[in-house]
Each structure stands twice: as structure tokens, then as C-alpha cells.
Amino acid sequence: MKNMNQTSCGAFSLSRRNFLQLVPMVAAGCVAAPAPRGPKKIAAIVSTYYQNSHADVIVSRLLETQTLDGKGERLDLVLSSLYTDQVPKTDKSRTLATTHGFKIYKTVEEALTLGTGRLAVDGVLLVAEHGNYPISDTGQVIYPKRRLFEEVQRVFRKTGRAVPVFIDKHIADNWTDAKWIYDTAKELGAPLMAGSSLPTLWRRPIADVPRGARLEEMLAVSYHTLDAYGFHALEMMQCLAERRVGGETGIRQVQCLENDAVWAAGEQGVYSDELMKEAFTRLERPPKGDWRAQVKNPVLWVIDYDDGFRARVLTLNNVVGEWAVAWRERGVTKPVSTCFWTQEARPFMHFAHLLEGVNQMFQTGKPAWPAERTLMTSGLLDALLQSKKQSGKILATNHLRFAYRTDWNWRQPPEPPKGRPMDGQ
Numbered sequence: 001m002k003n004m005n006q007t008s009c010g011a012f013s014l015s016r017r018n019f020l021q022l023v024p025m026v027a028a029g030c031v032a033a034p035a036p037r038g039p040k041k042i043a044a045i046v047s048t049y050y051q052n053s054h055a056d057v058i059v060s061r062l063l064e065t066q067t068l069d070g071k072g073e074r075l076d077l078v079l080s081s082l083y084t085d086q087v088p089k090t091d092k093s094r095t096l097a098t099t100h101g102f103k104i105y106k107t108v109e110e111a112l113t114l115g116t117g118r119l120a121v122d123g124v125l126l127v128a129e130h131g132n133y134p135i136s137d138t139g140q141v142i143y144p145k146r147r148l149f150e151e152v153q154r155v156f157r158k159t160g161r162a163v164p165v166f167i168d169k170h171i172a173d174n175w176t177d178a179k180w181i182y183d184t185a186k187e188l189g190a191p192l193m194a195g196s197s198l199p200t201l202w203r204r205p206i207a208d209v210p211r212g213a214r215l216e217e218m219l220a221v222s223y224h225t226l227d228a229y230g231f232h233a234l235e236m237m238q239c240l241a242e243r244r245v246g247g248e249t250g251i252r253q254v255q256c257l258e259n260d261a262v263w264a265a266g267e268q269g270v271y272s273d274e275l276m277k278e279a280f281t282r283l284e285r286p287p288k289g290d291w292r293a294q295v296k297n298p299v300l301w302v303i304d305y306d307d308g309f310r311a312r313v314l315t316l317n318n319v320v321g322e323w324a325v326a327w328r329e330r331g332v333t334k335p336v337s338t339c340f341w342t343q344e345a346r347p348f349m350h351f352a353h354l355l356e357g358v359n360q361m362f363q364t365g366k367p368a369w370p371a372e373r374t375l376m377t378s379g380l381l382d383a384l385l386q387s388k389k390q391s392g393k394i395l396a397t398n399h400l401r402f403a404y405r406t407d408w409n410w411r412q413p414p415e416p417p418k419g420r421p422m423d424g425q
Contacts, residue, residue: 030188040122042360043111045148047128048086049093052422054129055084056092057351063100063247066355067417068347075231075359080121086131102114108151119159123362124152127168136173138385140227144300145170146177148228153184160412162190164365169196170231170378171371175399178378180282181421182371193358193367194374197322197408198232198340199202199239200353204282206412207338208240214317214330215244219275219312221283223320226299231299234377236323236340239410241280242310242373249309251380251397255302257390262298262396264312270302271312275335282339282393294319302394306401345419353413372404 018216042062046055057068062079065072082104084093097104103113114120136142139416145167156162165185171178171194185192209215218241222233242248257265266273280286292298301313312318343349357368379400387395 018186030156030190032162039076039078039250041120042123042125042362043081043083043121044079044125044127044131045083045108045111045152046085046093046125047133047143047148048088048091049082049084049096050088050090051092052346052348055127057348058127058168058355059125060096061352061355063096063102064425066347066352067349069420070348072352072417075355077123077359077362081105081111081114083108084345085128086147088132090408094335108148109155112152112155117159117263119155119161119163123163124165125168125358126152127339129168133372138382140382140385141175144175145172149181149184149281153188153190156188157189161216162188164191164193164361164367166361167192167194167374170194170381171226171374172378175379178375178382182375185371190370191242191361191367192363193361193369194371195354195369195377196235197230197342197350198235198353199369200357200413201350202341202413202416203338204341206267207336208410209243209327209336210258211243212242212245215241215309216328216330217272217275217310218325219271219279219314220323220325221276221279221320222313222315222323222381223317224315226315226388227381230299230301230313230315230384231377231381233323234380235317235374236325237311237313238373238377238380239310239369240325240327241305241309242404242406244307244309246307247403248372248376249305249307249403250401251376251383252304252306252401253338253394254304254380254383254387255301255392255394256384257300257392258388259298261392262300263292265300265302265336271298271300271314272328275312275326275328276314278335278337279324282324282326282337283320283322284339285321287316291316291319299388303380303384343416343419346422346424347417347420348414349413369408370404370406372402373406376400376402376404 037171044059049055065074077101220237295316296318299315303311323340328335360368
């Protein structure tokens, strides 16, 4: 089992310990850029930028404050430049550039160098979650994350400096690309964070896995598409599971079951009916009556970890439209459960809490949570969809048998401001 320690960097002194940290970055031709004081200049590299897209609800917070109306908290970040991979008719970035005075560049290199030929920003937001892109043979949208990161790292190598990078949601749609991005960032000494807003969400009721808990089993309920929303469910599960005794140990095997095979698995004890019903109690709109007959294409993800911990994710479209999770600890009779709640209206305040963690990395040079979590969930989603493609075959996941630990702690966010119409500011 391989142990992956998260990479962080900042200003270096020439102590023996820091010298040893500096060696691999010098060998790669890059040195992590020290974090200067004052507002951090950010380059946003996005797939597309329209109302309520991920680029809008993340990057626009640097322009219109955390509440997207100019009236909220303003982070100590300045959007210096933007690159858009696609420009639809609904694009809003050009109007924002005129209003707020940042420049839109035609290439990633120009966005990072501001046309100077040297790295001229303090951090990179890589947001590639929407746009018109092809679909993989496992049903995932092939967002250009590797291509865009290749251009980012090329600038780091060319200029001999690296700055923190945040990648929205999964690192890439397949394990090969996700691992390459992770390894390249580590090689160059570029602090890396990734992931979705799910770990930072409101939990109703407030609940968390105690650090060092002896978890036995966890079950999550999810909805919508397997690639986009299924990834959210995995992030919800993993940010809890990684807190168990010993930290994360890695995943041994996975399986994806569909339709009648899901109900048969329940009868065979593959997942806990008790935990499923416990998760249902946390939903604002729990299933009622003969709900199984109403489910459209039920999907079960079976995830078995190296240390014996079992995790299950049920996607129950047509009867579940929220995320909830229940878990059981060894020696504890009653399971614990909670709903992960999102604000489905502007200002989509859950993205503000995601950005708070990203801002922490931009300010300190140290990731707020480990990139290994998102490397794990990115690879896990890919493996589960590979199992689906192979008609529910159990797949060994030796590549996911790596360990990591985190000192990140969730905290309940303050209640969000009143939601506004999605077609407004």
C-alpha cells in the first residue's frame, strides 16, 4: 500500500529540512512562488462562462463578493485574467470584463503571464465543469482538465516558478489523467486542491464522524446523473470516511449494479436496509408508499475498503432528490445520519464556503484539505463507471489502494442569505 502525503509549499529558508523539500522542485526546473502580502492575483482558466455555470458561481465571487451581489464579504483575491475555452451566445464573461476591468486572454499562457513572459499571478482557478464536450465510453463528459492543466504546467516549467492550483470537482474524468495531474503538480511543487462543494455543505442535523471512529458501514443516497451528481455523493461519503481510525487506507474493489440487481442485493445483505431507511429520515421529501416501483433506473455502488470498511451509494432517481448519508460505528447500536443541504438558488452560498477553503490555500500556500481525497474520488468514479460498462463486474482497484490522512475539520456554515431568482444577479 502506497502512502500519499499531501504537498504544500510556501517561502523557503535554507534549513536542512526545507533544503530537502526544495531539491525535487529545483530538479524539475520550478520553485514554488512565495506568497506575497496583499491581495492575491488570480488567473481563472475555465471551460465556459455563463449564468449559473460553475465558472459564474465560483469566479464571479472574486468580482461580485461572496453573495454575488456586491454586498457580501470580499475575499482578498483579485481576478487578474481569464481564459475561456468556449464562448457560447450566453457568455457573460465579456460583460463582466468590461464592468470589472480584468482582461480576457486568448491563451492559457497569456492568462498566467499577463502577457509579460513570466508567471505574473499568485494562483490558478481551473474550472471546467460545463460546456459542449464529448462523452466517454463510460458516460462521463470529457472536460478538458488535462489539456488545460498541461498548459498551466508548461508555464510553470518555462518560467521556473509554480503557484497554487485549484481544480473544480474531480481532477479528471479518468484515472490516468487524474493521476498525471496529481503527480505533475507534486513534481513541480505546486500546491494542489480539488473537489466539489459537498464536503463544506450544511448538515441537517449537525453530524460528523468522530476522528478515530471505528466505522463499519456507510450508506449514501443520491440522485441525478452518475458522473456529475454521483461524484458529489462520493465526495460526501469520502470526507466522512477518511476520518475513521487509521485514516484512509485505500479501496480494494468496487461494483456497480443496476435495476432489479439493486433490490436483489438488498435482499442478500449487500447493503443495509436499516441504514437506507435511516438516511431517508433526513430527507425533506422522503420516499413514500411503494417507492421502489417509482424509481427510474436504480443504481447501487458497492465500495469495499482495504481495512474492511464498507460504503454503499444508492442513486434513486424519481424518489430521491437530495443527498443524505447514514453510518454505523463498531460497538454503537444506533446509526448516525444527516442530510447534506445545498442552496438551489442564487447566490448558491455553498460555493462561497468551497471558495473559503481555496482562498486559504491561495493565502498560505498550504491546501486546506488534501488533494488525495479528490484523487481517490476521481479514480473511484472512473472505476465504478467501468464496472457499469462491464455489466456489474466486480473490479479490483489496486490503483486506489493508497493511504492518506487529513487534519481538515468541517464546520457548520452560517445560514445562507435568502435565495434569489436564478436568472437575476
